[in-house]
Amino acid sequence: MKLIPKKDATQDQSIANILAGGTMLKYFFIPIFILSSIFVFATTRNVNNKVVTLSRVIRVSLFLFAVLIIISVISMLVGPSHLGMIYLLKGLLSGIYSGDLSLISTEKTILFSIRLPRIIFAGIVGASLSAAGVVFQGLLRNPLADPYILGISGGAAVGAIIGIIAGASVIPFGIPGLAVSGALLTIALVYGIARTKKELHSTTLLLAGVIVNAFFSAVIMFLISTTSSKELRSAIFWLMGDLSLAEWNEVILTGFFLMIGFIVMYVYSRHLNLIVSGEETAMQLGVNVEQTKKILLLAASLVTGVAVSVSGTIGFVGLIIPHMMRMLLGSDHRLLLPASALFGGSFLIVADTLARTVTAPAELPVGVITAMCGAPYFIYLLRRRAV
Amino acid sequence: MSIVKLEKIGFRYNEHQVLKNVSFEVKGGEFMGILGPNGSGKTTLLNIIDGILIPQEGEIWINGTSCNKLKRENLAKIIAVVPQESLMIFPFTVQEIVLMGRAPHLGKWRFEGETDFKIAHQAMEMTDTLSLMNRSMNALSAGERQRVLIARALAQQPQIMLLDEPTAFLDIKHQIDFFDLIKTLNKNQTLTVIGVTHDINLASLYCDRIILLRDGHIHCMGSPEEVIAESHIREVYETNVTVDRNPVTGQPRVTLLSSHPSEGGSRSHSGAAPQL
Numbered sequence: 001m002k003l004i005p006k007k008d009a010t011q012d013q014s015i016a017n018i019l020a021g022g023t024m025l026k027y028f029f030i031p032i033f034i035l036s037s038i039f040v041f042a043t044t045r046n047v048n049n050k051v052v053t054l055s056r057v058i059r060v061s062l063f064l065f066a067v068l069i070i071i072s073v074i075s076m077l078v079g080p081s082h083l084g085m086i087y088l089l090k091g092l093l094s095g096i097y098s099g100d101l102s103l104i105s106t107e108k109t110i111l112f113s114i115r116l117p118r119i120i121f122a123g124i125v126g127a128s129l130s131a132a133g134v135v136f137q138g139l140l141r142n143p144l145a146d147p148y149i150l151g152i153s154g155g156a157a158v159g160a161i162i163g164i165i166a167g168a169s170v171i172p173f174g175i176p177g178l179a180v181s182g183a184l185l186t187i188a189l190v191y192g193i194a195r196t197k198k199e200l201h202s203t204t205l206l207l208a209g210v211i212v213n214a215f216f217s218a219v220i221m222f223l224i225s226t227t228s229s230k231e232l233r234s235a236i237f238w239l240m241g242d243l244s245l246a247e248w249n250e251v252i253l254t255g256f257f258l259m260i261g262f263i264v265m266y267v268y269s270r271h272l273n274l275i276v277s278g279e280e281t282a283m284q285l286g287v288n289v290e291q292t293k294k295i296l297l298l299a300a301s302l303v304t305g306v307a308v309s310v311s312g313t314i315g316f317v318g319l320i321i322p323h324m325m326r327m328l329l330g331s332d333h334r335l336l337l338p339a340s341a342l343f344g345g346s347f348l349i350v351a352d353t354l355a356r357t358v359t360a361p362a363e364l365p366v367g368v369i370t371a372m373c374g375a376p377y378f379i380y381l382l383r384r385r386a387v
Numbered sequence: 388m389s390i391v392k393l394e395k396i397g398f399r400y401n402e403h404q405v406l407k408n409v410s411f412e413v414k415g416g417e418f419m420g421i422l423g424p425n426g427s428g429k430t431t432l433l434n435i436i437d438g439i440l441i442p443q444e445g446e447i448w449i450n451g452t453s454c455n456k457l458k459r460e461n462l463a464k465i466i467a468v469v470p471q472e473s474l475m476i477f478p479f480t481v482q483e484i485v486l487m488g489r490a491p492h493l494g495k496w497r498f499e500g501e502t503d504f505k506i507a508h509q510a511m512e513m514t515d516t517l518s519l520m521n522r523s524m525n526a527l528s529a530g531e532r533q534r535v536l537i538a539r540a541l542a543q544q545p546q547i548m549l550l551d552e553p554t555a556f557l558d559i560k561h562q563i564d565f566f567d568l569i570k571t572l573n574k575n576q577t578l579t580v581i582g583v584t585h586d587i588n589l590a591s592l593y594c595d596r597i598i599l600l601r602d603g604h605i606h607c608m609g610s611p612e613e614v615i616a617e618s619h620i621r622e623v624y625e626t627n628v629t630v631d632r633n634p635v636t637g638q639p640r641v642t643l644l645s646s647h648p649s650e651g652g653s654r655s656h657s658g659a660a661p662q663l
Contacts, residue, residue: 051482054498141476267495274487276477281470283439285543286463286491331477334498 052332060335064342068123071346075353076115079360121246121254121310122352122366123345126317128258128307130344133318134325134337135265135300138272139293140202146319147304150209154216155186156308161223161235175238176250176309183305186212191297200293202279241314241367243352250310261303262341268296269333276331314367316374317344317351324377390415390450390547390579391436397444398431398603405431406442406603415546416577418570420590422614423600424624429583432600433549436581438462450546463491467540468549472556473532478523481535485510488542503542510541514568530561537568548572550582554589562586566593591615591638599623615639 159182168174
């Protein structure tokens, strides 16, 4: 792990004196997000009772994609640097018109080398976690399931923390590499425990995941208690989820795995509907349940493992977003899956933008924001018995 | 020609022999009932017919094709199952549930088309669930849910419908409504029905033939008159019953007897004449 996560902040500070104005504008971000979410609610409510068709999937996806783009652009314009939002927007627009940005090179660096990869990264991680969350909830037929329920995050965390202690950050992909290995080993371990006679029982799988997670928590605590204070901070940041390390390499890697995983999950999304109605029912309706379960679990685990390895354990996204979308759009996975991925991306972009702006120039781990917004919301959902 | 044919079926869970040497045939359009005490292998037998369990011994033919040669998807086009109860963890609407019945007819990729919607619509019409179309499955009463499950089974356009104790959670009105509907479909659509039930009197009212299972083998098989006899029921269920005739239909009727005759007698004080 590179211990300069504050690139944005430090560089921005140096040019802060040159460029004046626009400090307050970052707080406009919050009402804008609230408005756009209300918009999402308003436009999707009235189609709640309609059955899922291809055209509805496309319409909702396009709409949520537009929301994602708008949120990304706004997030690009917001930051701890004292760059005016309007000024940057004008700069960007002029670039679109004339092909030449009327921005100075520091501004271009901030926008395209620091903020843009981080925003895309947040989007990809959010989409990965939300899509995987949908699949885990469906497969395990448990509304409390999330991408971390099978212990994948625990395994990745052990790998990452060993890497941090051993100083693997000097090797390219050192820490994410170790984290991915940890995640993959965990997947293999949990499946190995849960599999009996060619069958994979959801309850056994859940129990195996919980046990493995508990074991890894203990290992993590052990490792942390033996760590020096300098490494401790990195380890804690990793555990809380941190997107500040985003570089194009990581963006491309996670994006690639998300794409592959998402395609596989989408192909099986209708079969997932049937499995949610009961595994026996799914078989009676012609689904090869065991095979479908294996493929879906593998795809969702891989997507989760890769996302966790590069961003740490960002909680609640993979739990909340699927429930939110299910409430708005219904339970059909052919719509739920793309909608959750797109909205989860938007959600994490907003959370990350808040994480890097509210206490600027210091930075919060994004996991803190998602959990602080996520937990009360989840309690609200529980109280409404809408889960 | 028989639509379902089982030959010398034997099935074990681990070392426990659940079914042994079960052979029977069901003709197209027949209403077949399977009776037997708990643990006699009724549900296992049903699961073997719909291909969920693979028997270690014997063979099954569906429409003259050996069952192990049929793919899951093709089997689901012929056989539909109405389960006991189906509570959803996540809220699907009635229409979504009924459309799921189209799954075996669609590939992995295809969305439901015009014809699928039409078939689902008809299925809901036949089961009187059209008005529930947009309601969440979990918001319905047990009787309504059971009708939706029939609609889903009908949307599969099956030749055979299997019932797995479908009226276990229903009151008497809904039990009769359910079986009336199944009987209508059985008569009008020439649907073959094979149903597992605990209710001997319902089986007597609706079934053309009945199989009585005991400890995994067929104790006896035949028309309700032949099977529902005092001796058979007493022997298989190991309980005291009397069998007489239903005063309206003339079908055999089972009456349960308590092994505490005095208590049974004192309860009847309120209604019928006291037994002395």
